[in-house]
């Protein structure tokens with residue numbers, strides 16, 4: 001029955017593709033094929049797409065025209081990657097200053113496909129990014145490729161669990177097509193967003209019950225949210241849905257131990273996905289090796305320090321992305337606000353895909369603590385807390401420059417364990433911070449609905 005539904009739905013995709021205004025089928029099929037190209041062919045494809053993007057941006061978009069002043073234009077033709085490396089990095093605040101004041105300065109002549117609203121959690125600056133039609137469809141196709149890799153087929157049900165209301169991040173009349181497509185081709189069910197004041201035990205149980213009685217093939221959503229539901233499934237001994245093939249985690253870093261707990265509760269494999277609002281489908285964890293594949297047909301990823309210089313291997317730095325799809329408001333060497341560890345060697349995955357490998361995103365830069373040993377990232381924090389079963393029930397509050405309050409909200413209080421967790425945190429921070437621990441009944445989320453693992457304590 002499922003197979004018939006899959007075949008019928010895929011035919012609908014193809015049918016819709018015949019209207020050139022809504023062809024997601026061909027970009028999707030191209031992306032399914034291109035991931036298996038060898039590394040050299042993918043590199044050539046990426047170089048040629050980068051050359052086109054740069055040519056367009058430095059001739060048509062004043063923001064980048066100015067950045068390219070003084071760089072040899074010959075270099076763009078000969079070695080676009082070297083040309084890219086000479087452009088100064090783009091911060092979100094610099095971009096919004098231009099986006100707000102000279103909106104018409106972005107790529108005149110191109111039709112807007114959508115405006116994507118960013119949450120601003122990573123950088124503290126929100127803005128609406130304009131995406132042209134072709135790029136919009138391609139981002140959608142990248143999302144479909146990720147679903148497809150995880151075993152989803154057209155027609156299969158997806159459950160979406162986000163920390164925020166999904167409508168808040170969809171804007172523009174063109175998005176209506178996306179909603180129609182969602183309904184027609186892959187029924188998506190959105191669950192209530194995470195309550196700002198935190199998820200109570202009763203709410204977690206209620207949502208977990210709704211999930212286990214449904215027939216999702218794929219669950220996608222926030223790692224923290226799904227982690228809390230996994231706890232409820234385990235605690236109340238609920239039977240996970242047999243239809244489930246995979247869980248795709250995003251929005252916040254999930255430690256390895258937490259991923260294992262989710263996999264056990266839902267009885268299916270769990271994969272990391274990285275795709276911020278303004279850049280869908282940047283990376284997905286390989287179902288074969290567990291390593292992260294970068295969608296190299298659409299993105300170039302660099303890792304730079306706070307001064308914009310390339311990091312050395314093994315270092316944690318700022319993820320700096322170039323989007324090869326969007327011509328309307330191009331994002332070139334764009335600091336997204338997340339940190340990632342540089343991989344130590346150029347290595348290819350044993351699954352056979354030519355897509356390059358990158359590290360796991362470790363959280364937001366503004367939620368990192370500085371130590372003499374480098375950045376202490378949200379992922380490092382959660383890894384530590386997972387040893388005490390607290391990865392979904394903790395956060396840090398900065399009381400002053402070197403004083404941190406660790407807030408924990410265990411299901412059952414165990415003062416000794418709380419003290420132990422605080423001690424482990426102090427020692428991971430090389431005793432450079434003074435740590436105090438405090439029990440709280442519930443951990444609230446940040447302003448956008450996503451968890452914040454480090455924030456400043458409100459002035460008392």
Ligand SMILES: [Zn+2]
Nearest residue numbers: 286289349351
């Ligand atoms: Zn792989």
